[in-house]
Amino acid sequence: MATRRPARKASAKGVEEGVPLGTGQIAEPRLVQAAQSDPAKFDALYELHFERVYAFAASRVRDRATAEDVTSEVFHKALANLPTYEWRGVPFLAWLLRIAANAIVDHAKRAARELPAPDDPPEQAIDPNVQASEMRAIEHRALLFRLVGQLPAIQKQVVLERFVEQRSIKEIAQRLGKTEGAVKQLQLRAVQNLRAQMEGSHG
Numbered sequence: 001m002a003t004r005r006p007a008r009k010a011s012a013k014g015v016e017e018g019v020p021l022g023t024g025q026i027a028e029p030r031l032v033q034a035a036q037s038d039p040a041k042f043d044a045l046y047e048l049h050f051e052r053v054y055a056f057a058a059s060r061v062r063d064r065a066t067a068e069d070v071t072s073e074v075f076h077k078a079l080a081n082l083p084t085y086e087w088r089g090v091p092f093l094a095w096l097l098r099i100a101a102n103a104i105v106d107h108a109k110r111a112a113r114e115l116p117a118p119d120d121p122p123e124q125a126i127d128p129n130v131q132a133s134e135m136r137a138i139e140h141r142a143l144l145f146r147l148v149g150q151l152p153a154i155q156k157q158v159v160l161e162r163f164v165e166q167r168s169i170k171e172i173a174q175r176l177g178k179t180e181g182a183v184k185q186l187q188l189r190a191v192q193n194l195r196a197q198m199e200g201s202h203g
Helices: 028-037 039-058 064-084 092-113 128-148 153-164 169-176 180-202
Strands: none
Touching: 028 039, 028 064, 028 092, 039 064, 039 092, 064 092, 092 128, 092 153, 128 153, 128 180, 153 169, 153 180, 169 180
């Protein structure tokens, strides 16, 4: 599977008749189910989420080549594990980003093992302190994804739509049939719960 974004197909017939791309969570379970029945239809999920997965990787690694490698690895792993994937109301993107976070940790660990020898030219050396710091940050994000999955359903939905799908408070309120104030309170409680869980995991 190439890492470059493919040209968008003129129709969604290659995915599932009558299921257009970009219709969000309503169509996504059907896209996943279609891909589980026929792996060739995984291309629709790849096209739908490629840019966000690549952006996630690119913001956390040093260079474009590594970001492309991580992105390719994410979709290959997702396709390989798709038969065991279960839709639980959480956006498919959240699962992909969790795979990405783990892949980035693995890449960082491999890079740390491949640090240049002391007599290598200085310009080729990698600062081990920076490497360790990046790994801690990535591992922190991976833990955060796991903890989000433990939140009450409504809080989890707000967090994923707000921070993964990057929807506005107003848009989330409309989707949930709640006031903007109620959504803000749900977001606040979710953040407080996550903070408490993070502190507990380090205690």
